[in-house]
Amino acid sequence: MAAPVAKDQELELQIESLAYGGNGVARLNGFVVFVRRGLPGDKVRARVTKVQRRHAEALATDVIEPSALRVEAPCKHYPECGGCRFQDLAYEAQVEAKEAQVADALRRIGGIAEPPLEPILPAEEIFHYRNKLEYSFTQTDDGPALGFHKAGRWDEILDIERCWLTTDLGNGIRNAVRNWARADRLVAYDQAKHTGYLRHLVVREARNTGQVLVQLVTGAGEKFDTGGFVDALREFPEVRSIHWSVNDGQAEVTNLPTKLLWGEEAIEEELCGLRFRVRPNAFLQTNTGMAERLYGIAREFAALEGEETVYDLYCGIGTIGLVLASDALTVWGVDVSEESIACAVENAELNGIANAAFYAGNVGQVLEELHERAGDPDVVVVDPPRAGLAGKALKRLGEIGAPRIVYVSCNPTTLAGDAKRLRDDFGYTLRRARPVDMFPHTPHVECVALLERT
Numbered sequence: 001m002a003a004p005v006a007k008d009q010e011l012e013l014q015i016e017s018l019a020y021g022g023n024g025v026a027r028l029n030g031f032v033v034f035v036r037r038g039l040p041g042d043k044v045r046a047r048v049t050k051v052q053r054r055h056a057e058a059l060a061t062d063v064i065e066p067s068a069l070r071v072e073a074p075c076k077h078y079p080e081c082g083g084c085r086f087q088d089l090a091y092e093a094q095v096e097a098k099e100a101q102v103a104d105a106l107r108r109i110g111g112i113a114e115p116p117l118e119p120i121l122p123a124e125e126i127f128h129y130r131n132k133l134e135y136s137f138t139q140t141d142d143g144p145a146l147g148f149h150k151a152g153r154w155d156e157i158l159d160i161e162r163c164w165l166t167t168d169l170g171n172g173i174r175n176a177v178r179n180w181a182r183a184d185r186l187v188a189y190d191q192a193k194h195t196g197y198l199r200h201l202v203v204r205e206a207r208n209t210g211q212v213l214v215q216l217v218t219g220a221g222e223k224f225d226t227g228g229f230v231d232a233l234r235e236f237p238e239v240r241s242i243h244w245s246v247n248d249g250q251a252e253v254t255n256l257p258t259k260l261l262w263g264e265e266a267i268e269e270e271l272c273g274l275r276f277r278v279r280p281n282a283f284l285q286t287n288t289g290m291a292e293r294l295y296g297i298a299r300e301f302a303a304l305e306g307e308e309t310v311y312d313l314y315c316g317i318g319t320i321g322l323v324l325a326s327d328a329l330t331v332w333g334v335d336v337s338e339e340s341i342a343c344a345v346e347n348a349e350l351n352g353i354a355n356a357a358f359y360a361g362n363v364g365q366v367l368e369e370l371h372e373r374a375g376d377p378d379v380v381v382v383d384p385p386r387a388g389l390a391g392k393a394l395k396r397l398g399e400i401g402a403p404r405i406v407y408v409s410c411n412p413t414t415l416a417g418d419a420k421r422l423r424d425d426f427g428y429t430l431r432r433a434r435p436v437d438m439f440p441h442t443p444h445v446e447c448v449a450l451l452e453r454t
Contacts, residue, residue: 003051004031011058015042015067018097020105020413022085022443023057035060036152037079039089040097041067069093074127075164082151082158083165084441095122095437098445102412102435110416110430111423118434121297124289126440130165131205131269132286134254135174137189137198143182144198146174155192165441166203173203173214173236180232186224191252197223199247200254204278205238206269207288213241213267215258215280220248230262240267243280255281266343271295272323274351282343283316283335287438294408294436294446295323298381301406301432301450304328308378311370311402313363313393318344318356320381320408325356332374333358334366364392367400377402388414398426407449415447422451429454 005011005028013026015038024038026046032055038044043065046058073079073087086094099120106115123129135146138157145159162171181188181198189196200217214233218224226244233239243258258280266277269284272292278284285291298320304310304327312321315333317340325331325348333356335341344358359366363384371377380402382389388411389397397405398421405428409415412435422428432450439445 020101105412105416120435139188144188208270211267215243297448311377311380331356367396383408405451
């Protein structure tokens with residue numbers, strides 16, 4: 001049966017809800033249309049951009065009747081900037097939609113008719129919450145500028161004056177680097193033409209200690225005055241660590257080897273009463289306050305009594321494992337990033353934790369070896385990337401058969417798929433799941449799940 005709409009057709013649609021990923025959901029005689037920039041309760045005029053057999057995609061070009069849930073977005077760059085999707089949607093509606101999306105994924109993908117879903121934990125702060133931001137350089141008539149990709153564009157960068165997701169300090173550091181780059185007459189990299197020099201700026205703030213790490217990413221060659229760059233940043237006493245990376249490829253990446261230009265190799269953050277060293281490429285949850293709440297839920301779900309062996313897979317700099325260490329007999333952490341593991345080892349020493357060990361390696365490849373060394377785990381904590389558990393990692397995790405798995409997820413669709421496979425192939429039942437809103441005004445939602453082997 002042919003789709004009832006055609007590309008470039010204009011439609012009047014009533015937006016019913018939000019789909020995972022942020023698009024509004026409308027129906028035309030039962031046929032689903034995903035509408036970018038459509039909010040629940042809106043009546044919009046939309047242009048169809050893509051047609052598939054079971055659904056279509058469209059872009060809202062005009063709001064005919066605005067939803068009662070619409071609010072005024074405070075950011076002057078919204079919605080042109082691609083960093084936020086929902087500044088104009090009341091926050092209560094955002095968290096309600098995210099909770100519904102987790103429930104839908106567990107039902108539709110996980111095959112769980114009645115998911116054991118607990119109420120979503122809303123964010124403590126809905127603005128200024130990010131502790132890490134990556135900016136891209138772009139060339140303007142006034143010289144280099146710094147900002148984010150425009151919504152829906154890979155090749156256009158929007159110059160940002162004030163970002164509402166970072167702090168006044170973060171905004172000040174970005175603007176100071178832009179002024180330095182213009183004063184030195186440097187040229188921004190052009191992603192389409194692959195010309196120019198300045199590529200990215202990464203600013204990491206340790207919110208609870210006040211320390212800041214800055215990383216500049218350029219093209220090949222030392223074409224800037226490193227001393228002048230350092231001087232511009234040392235105007236901010238919070239800046240403790242300044243790094244430089246060279247990206248001589250075409251891909252837009254910042255996870256690169258760094259050269260220390262000034263200060264300490266790492267900054268320190270404090271979470272859950274512990275101190276953590278954070279290097280440029282180490283993973284740390286980007287919402288500090290909610291990370292502590294997230295780890296608290298993981299600790300509750302782990303339900304440790306002091307004699308357990310715990311595996312911490314995809315452990316990053318060891319945050320979850322070290323938080324659990326005081327309640328466990330031993331903790332064994334694994335992560336593919338050698339830099340993160342170096343931080344995890346340092347963090348264990350920094351906090352005087354002697355019952356935690358960390359190893360670098362691909363989880364799927366080293367899990368069998370870890371099992372031989374550490375013995376049977378009582379609890380396994382996994383905090384995988386957005387793609388979820390890789391096939392080999394999930395298979396070996398299932399074969400090991402720990403009584404409890406605490407799954408910290410940043411993608412409800414892959415959580416649901418992994419939970420289904422762990423149930424069907426290895427006998428695990430989803431007992432609890434609690435969404436956590438770490439990223440207000442974006443489509444992303446975290447969820448902590450407890451699976452038990454039956």
